[in-house]
Amino acid sequence: xxxxxxxxxxxxxxxxxxxxxxxxxxxxxxxxxxxxxxxxxxxxxxxxxxxxxxxxxxxxxxxxxxxxxxxxxxxxxxxxxxxxxxx
Ligand SMILES: [Zn+2]
Numbered sequence: 001x002x003x004x005x006x007x008x009x010x011x012x013x014x015x016x017x018x019x020x021x022x023x024x025x026x027x028x029x030x031x032x033x034x035x036x037x038x039x040x041x042x043x044x045x046x047x048x049x050x051x052x053x054x055x056x057x058x059x060x061x062x063x064x065x066x067x068x069x070x071x072x073x074x075x076x077x078x079x080x081x082x083x084x085x086x087x
Pocket of ligand 1: 008009011012016042043045048076
């Protein structure tokens, strides 16, 4: 049985292997399946990142208060598929 997770951006469910797990490390959002602490799941898609940011979904999902630096995740996603995101 595949485990499904809900993307914090678009709120649709998807198999965990299609999603990126992110966690907070020192106030910054970082990708990583094995990072300690609470994780949130996100499609590897800037659209989903933008939606999650707009709704402050990361703070809620990760139980984090205060600003969250998403620059690292953003460049990670841009690096995954530069063509797709060259808008
Ligand atoms: Zn999504």
